[in-house]
Amino acid sequence: MKKKLTGAAVFGQSGGPTSVINSSAYGVIRTALDAEEITAVYGAAHGVVGILNDELFDMSKEDAGELKLLMNTPSSELGSCRYKIKEESELERIREIFEKYNIRYFFYNGGNDSMDTCSKVNDYLERVGYECRVIGVPKTIDNDLVGTDHCPGFGSAAKYIATTVAEVYKDAHVYDTGTITIIEIMGRHAGWLTGASALAGLQGLGPDYIYLPEIPFEMDEFLENVKKTYKEKKNCLVCVSEGIHHHDGTFVAKAKISETDGFGHAQLGGLAAKLAHAAQTKTGAKVRGIELSLLQRCAAHLASQTDIDEAFLAGKSAVEHAISGGSGEMVCFTRDMEGGKYKCGIKFEPLSICANMEKKVPREWITQDGTGVTKEFIDYVLPLIQGENSGKKEDGIPRFAKLKKIKAEI
Amino acid sequence: MKKKLTGAAVFGQSGGPTSVINSSAYGVIRTALDAEEITAVYGAAHGVVGILNDELFDMSKEDAGELKLLMNTPSSELGSCRYKIKEESELERIREIFEKYNIRYFFYNGGNDSMDTCSKVNDYLERVGYECRVIGVPKTIDNDLVGTDHCPGFGSAAKYIATTVAEVYKDAHVYDTGTITIIEIMGRHAGWLTGASALAGLQGLGPDYIYLPEIPFEMDEFLENVKKTYKEKKNCLVCVSEGIHHHDGTFVAKAKISETDGFGHAQLGGLAAKLAHAAQTKTGAKVRGIELSLLQRCAAHLASQTDIDEAFLAGKSAVEHAISGGSGEMVCFTRDMEGGKYKCGIKFEPLSICANMEKKVPREWITQDGTGVTKEFIDYVLPLIQGENSGKKEDGIPRFAKLKKIKAEI
Numbered sequence: 001m002k003k004k005l006t007g008a009a010v011f012g013q014s015g016g017p018t019s020v021i022n023s024s025a026y027g028v029i030r031t032a033l034d035a036e037e038i039t040a041v042y043g044a045a046h047g048v049v050g051i052l053n054d055e056l057f058d059m060s061k062e063d064a065g066e067l068k069l070l071m072n073t074p075s076s077e078l079g080s081c082r083y084k085i086k087e088e089s090e091l092e093r094i095r096e097i098f099e100k101y102n103i104r105y106f107f108y109n110g111g112n113d114s115m116d117t118c119s120k121v122n123d124y125l126e127r128v129g130y131e132c133r134v135i136g137v138p139k140t141i142d143n144d145l146v147g148t149d150h151c152p153g154f155g156s157a158a159k160y161i162a163t164t165v166a167e168v169y170k171d172a173h174v175y176d177t178g179t180i181t182i183i184e185i186m187g188r189h190a191g192w193l194t195g196a197s198a199l200a201g202l203q204g205l206g207p208d209y210i211y212l213p214e215i216p217f218e219m220d221e222f223l224e225n226v227k228k229t230y231k232e233k234k235n236c237l238v239c240v241s242e243g244i245h246h247h248d249g250t251f252v253a254k255a256k257i258s259e260t261d262g263f264g265h266a267q268l269g270g271l272a273a274k275l276a277h278a279a280q281t282k283t284g285a286k287v288r289g290i291e292l293s294l295l296q297r298c299a300a301h302l303a304s305q306t307d308i309d310e311a312f313l314a315g316k317s318a319v320e321h322a323i324s325g326g327s328g329e330m331v332c333f334t335r336d337m338e339g340g341k342y343k344c345g346i347k348f349e350p351l352s353i354c355a356n357m358e359k360k361v362p363r364e365w366i367t368q369d370g371t372g373v374t375k376e377f378i379d380y381v382l383p384l385i386q387g388e389n390s391g392k393k394e395d396g397i398p399r400f401a402k403l404k405k406i407k408a409e410i
Numbered sequence: 411m412k413k414k415l416t417g418a419a420v421f422g423q424s425g426g427p428t429s430v431i432n433s434s435a436y437g438v439i440r441t442a443l444d445a446e447e448i449t450a451v452y453g454a455a456h457g458v459v460g461i462l463n464d465e466l467f468d469m470s471k472e473d474a475g476e477l478k479l480l481m482n483t484p485s486s487e488l489g490s491c492r493y494k495i496k497e498e499s500e501l502e503r504i505r506e507i508f509e510k511y512n513i514r515y516f517f518y519n520g521g522n523d524s525m526d527t528c529s530k531v532n533d534y535l536e537r538v539g540y541e542c543r544v545i546g547v548p549k550t551i552d553n554d555l556v557g558t559d560h561c562p563g564f565g566s567a568a569k570y571i572a573t574t575v576a577e578v579y580k581d582a583h584v585y586d587t588g589t590i591t592i593i594e595i596m597g598r599h600a601g602w603l604t605g606a607s608a609l610a611g612l613q614g615l616g617p618d619y620i621y622l623p624e625i626p627f628e629m630d631e632f633l634e635n636v637k638k639t640y641k642e643k644k645n646c647l648v649c650v651s652e653g654i655h656h657h658d659g660t661f662v663a664k665a666k667i668s669e670t671d672g673f674g675h676a677q678l679g680g681l682a683a684k685l686a687h688a689a690q691t692k693t694g695a696k697v698r699g700i701e702l703s704l705l706q707r708c709a710a711h712l713a714s715q716t717d718i719d720e721a722f723l724a725g726k727s728a729v730e731h732a733i734s735g736g737s738g739e740m741v742c743f744t745r746d747m748e749g750g751k752y753k754c755g756i757k758f759e760p761l762s763i764c765a766n767m768e769k770k771v772p773r774e775w776i777t778q779d780g781t782g783v784t785k786e787f788i789d790y791v792l793p794l795i796q797g798e799n800s801g802k803k804e805d806g807i808p809r810f811a812k813l814k815k816i817k818a819e820i
Contacts, residue, residue: 013584017581075581075584076584081585159806162806162807164705166810167705167708167711167808170484170708171708175489181704203809288703293698293701294581294582294700295577295700298577304806385807388803395612395613396796397569397613398576398613399613
């Protein structure tokens with residue numbers, strides 16, 4: 001245990017939002033408000049941008065009940081940003097703001113890029129001798145952060161995807177005339193989310209084919225597979241990652257379907273529409289392309305309670321660890337399978353190893369032919385999608401947190 | 411009370427599925443299985459197509475627990491069809507099958523077209539003197555059936571839309587850079603579903619503009635509105651019906667954006683992508699088009715419990731009414747607002763007045779400027795989206811009914 005450090009804390013959210021990112025926010029804010037070492041708790045408007053702009057909210061001014069509703073409120077309640085620190089002057093500015101408010105604790109919630117920001121701030125403050133404890137809190141539906149068993153946000157998106165694929169399966173199989181359905185799922189470089197569609201298969205409602213960005217995409221093979229299955233079953237359901245690409249690295253979403261398809265320019269409608277069109281041309285079947293779009297990352301009504309609880313734990317652990325003297329690290333999850341029962345534990349890894357790297361789906365968790373995932377993959381995801389969200393409802397729709405966001409004054 | 415009629419019953423599902431269509435199925439099947447007048451209960455595979463093909467399932471062979479799970483199972487479990495009876499020979503064939511199985515009760519679950527089928531079968535059987543009681547059970551997310559206060563399936567789709575719009579609102583408002591989001595909602599000729607997006611506004615999370623098919627669409631006005639709101643608020647959220655059309659009746663989804671947009675052919679990506687592209691060109695903003703697609707009609711996990719219960723009631727009432735001697739009618743809902751509290755009642759209307767007509771959103775429930783709905787509209791929809799579905803889960807995803815579908819033998 002390092003020496004006791006007394007001062008204010010600031011918390012920021014960065015990168016793409018998730019269904020449970022505010023559960024981590026609540027973990028940080030609630031724990032910090034209750035900690036005697038922490039004299040004030042600030043929320044940065046739009047992450048590091050809010051710090052640079054001296055736009056901080058005083059979290060002590062918020063109603064405790066509203067803060068608690070953050071546990072079931074999707075998206076980044078304090079606002080997010082996609083801002084990469086490029087110059088030393090920005091780091092100086094951050095220190096200036098930290099000094100102004102006597103900020104001694106910095107908690108930053110985000111993905112790879114955000115951990116890079118966090119790391120840069122930490123290194124700079126160490127270098128100039130400004131005492132501050134910096135902890136990264138992981139967040140990404142993509143599940144691609146290195147150092148942690150899995151990422152807060154992934155379980156809820158995976159649950160949304162598995163549930164939605166099961167429901168679409170039911171819908172797509174009602175007609176006697178048959179249909180081909182292509183569902184496009186997020187994940188530009190890692191196939192964790194698209195792979196999660198396989199969990200619908202536990203109820204016999206899974207996709208026939210799954211295309212992940214880890215495996216180069218062959219349009220001809222895809223069309224042959226779809227044609228074969230449609231012929232056999234009168235139906236074919238395919239889940240594809242938005243990030244599938246050809247051997248040369250070109251995203252399929254950006255490439256022409258073929259030299260002769262007449263679509264020589266970028267499609268507006270995205271990958272699902274494009275593949276559906278190609279399948280239609282090949283088979284003459286009724287086709288439908290569905291893009292899950294933002295819904296997969298903001299559908300808090302379908303969040304996994306396990307994910308909500310773990311996201312809270314990540315935020316809480318960040319504060320406790322910092323108070324104990326930890327700094328320059330990211331909160332990581334471990335997986336204990338004691339007696340076959342899943343339990344999530346906490347460890348800490350240096351920010352430097354978590355920043356800027358991407359964890360992909362291991363090749364051995366993808367089936368030999370590259371169009372599905374293995375039992376190991378399913379066993380890995382399954383515990384993360386358990387538990388139903390019982391968030392407060394008003395007027396039959398979710399009642400999210402309503403924060404006052406009162407500007408901090410010093 | 412007419413004379414007692416003893417014989418078998420057949421039930422069929424037709425048209426686009428909904429989240430709660432199987433709840434009506436359960437209402438019919440359970441009530442029919444328990445009725446002493448009904449000697450056998452058959453489910454037609456793919457609606458009237460299954461009757462024509464002599465493909466009926468024996469419902470008495472199903473497990474009672476699995477049948478009950480129909481209450482939370484989306485889509486048409488027996489299979490659906492979009493089949494219009496064109497020839498007298500088809501009606502003769504139906505009578506032949508009815509005679510084969512001694513079918514004296516025919517329950518048909520669907521929308522306008524299905525009520526037309528139902529009406530034709532009823533008229534034919536009356537004409538040829540084959541004693542059979544025929545009752546239509548309404549079903550459509552579009553809420554456009556005449557004769558009933560509202561339609562089973564609408565409340566759940568409306569709840570899905572209101573919830574999803576609220577969640578997308580949260581997501582679309584996180585960045586400091588702002589964004590324009592266009593959400594495309596089903597409803598080709600009636601704007602009930604698109605109007606339901608306004609219910610997100612009860613939580614302050616509603617769309618800035620709502621475009622219904624009841625009002626001719628003006629692209630220039632749309633672009634001006636979006637530009638103005640984006641400039642003022644740095645954000646703009648728009649909900650549009652798939653069926654919006656120009657003054658001349660051309661669907662916007664099919665029309666060119668303008669003579670000079672370079673997109674002289676039909677877009678693959680649908681209306682949302684097209685309008686998002688137009689808004690992007692006009693404003694330079696970051697835009698996103700989202701099509702709710704099948705999800706809005708199959709997301710049983712978010713079904714309204716009120717809708718589930720009423721759908722069941724519609725099925726049950728159909729059987730009870732037929733046993734009491736009713737025929738040639740459709741089950742209709744009434745609305746009682748005793749002491750300000752919503753209560754759904756049942757009445758019956760002739761099939762002839764329910765078939766082939768469409769009930770649109772009244773002009774006075776649309777705001778003067780045509781880009782929103784009034785409080786009357788919201789008050790109408792609000793009771794229909796109440797109550798959370800607590801359907802069974804397995805492996806963290808919904809556990810739907812698994813029927814054996816054993817072919818009926820005589």
